[in-house]
Amino acid sequence: MAEHVAGHCLCGAVQVAVSGLSDEMSACHCDMCTRWSGSVQMGIEAPEAGVTVTGPVKTYQSSWFAERAWCDTCGSALWLRNVDGSETGFYEFVPGLFENAGGARLVRVVYADRAPEEFSLAGDHDRVSRKQYEAEHPHLNGRYEP
């Protein structure tokens, strides 16, 4: 876990200061993350209590339980965050905000079976299928994507 990490969007208008950024990163190939990120969504968790954000942030509530945020000036993705349900209290920051992804390493790919053909992340990490992931997170079932 990183003690204190600072990050920013492409234009620099949004600044984030984070205490307690995880040293683990996950990736998601679900349809929503694919469309929002343009390819594969990656995220690093941090508890909300340790996060300070300044600048022109916009959010979009992409499901009943989660929002996605971006910089209103340059459009950089900032985070995914659960705002309802059982898994609130954390930001899931995009790694690109931080130099060297804040030192986090990729440990898990979810919806791994939904990755485009010829498009999978190499390396030694867990690969979780849509079926497995939704079994572990019942609130997603049938409500996350068609």
Ligand SMILES: [Zn+2]
């Ligand atoms: Zn920006």
Ligand SMILES: [Zn+2]
């Ligand atoms: Zn996803």
